[in-house]
């Protein structure tokens with residue numbers, strides 16, 4: 210791409226597309242990748258053991274054989290409960306600092322920006338596309354698309370509910386009425402996240418178009434062509450920042466004697482995601 214940065218996606222030449230395909234740009238910090246996969250593992254274990262712990266016949270989601278299998282694996286219901294609580298408490302302790310420090314840069318900085326018109330249109334057009342009722346191109350998106358942001362908001366709003374109600378139940382903090390409501394709220398909050406997770410895991414791990422996004426959660430990078438096609442606004446922000454950086458460099462910075470190598474600076478992710 211030349212120094213003329215398009216304001217909207219334009220068709221690329223074969224050479225441009227090829228060059229962009231081979232150029233990786235940074236999307237996720239290693240700390241975020243570790244937190245995300247720790248969170249994913251924790252959710253898999255907590256949801257599978259939690260489903261086996263539900264005794265109320267009104268809320269039961271798992272068949273008898275499933276409950277018997279988990280009770281057998283951990284040597285009885287008491288052990289199963291202890292495992293579920295110990296892992297839940299570990300998860301809270303790991304997440305608390307992340308929630309407190311990540312809030313400003315991540316949630317407020319990126320995720321709560323769904324209000325923009327392109328995001329709203331993206332949600333409508335994507336839904337119509339899935340229903341086979343539209344072939345309109347999707348509006349340009351930032352570092353995360355509107356669907357990812359909507360899911361993240363559910364996660365950020367429901368995670369504290371899951372944590373507080375979990376601790377209330379585990380340590381019987383309050384009257385039977387309070388603990389009773391904690392059970393219901395815990396179930397509902399987990400249900401909302403799990404509903405979003407079905408789509409999230411499908412889009413992240415199975416949907417072919419999103420494969421580079423999946424690998425970015427392992428390597429931390431995506432190819433520039435994917436960023437251009439799926440996250441144009443983010444791609445443009447990076448190009449504008451890069452151009453400004455290039456223009457600010459004095460001839461001395463670029464000249465002989467400078468330790469800094471010529472060429473592109475390491476691209477900095479705008480913000481990053483919780484797991």
Ligand code: HEM
Pocket residue numbers: 236245248249252253353356357358360361364402406409410413414422423424425426482483484
């Ligand atoms: C096996 C399970 C999971 C897979 C395969 C998976 C996959 C991914 C991928 C590929 C991304 C990167 C998206 C991008 O960079 O564009 C991502 C981001 C993210 N994941 Fe997961 N994830 C899983 C579990 C979870 C769980 C359990 C949660 C939370 C309850 C979660 C919350 C998030 C959030 C908030 C983001 C950032 C924004 C977003 O893409 O929605 N993920 N995940």
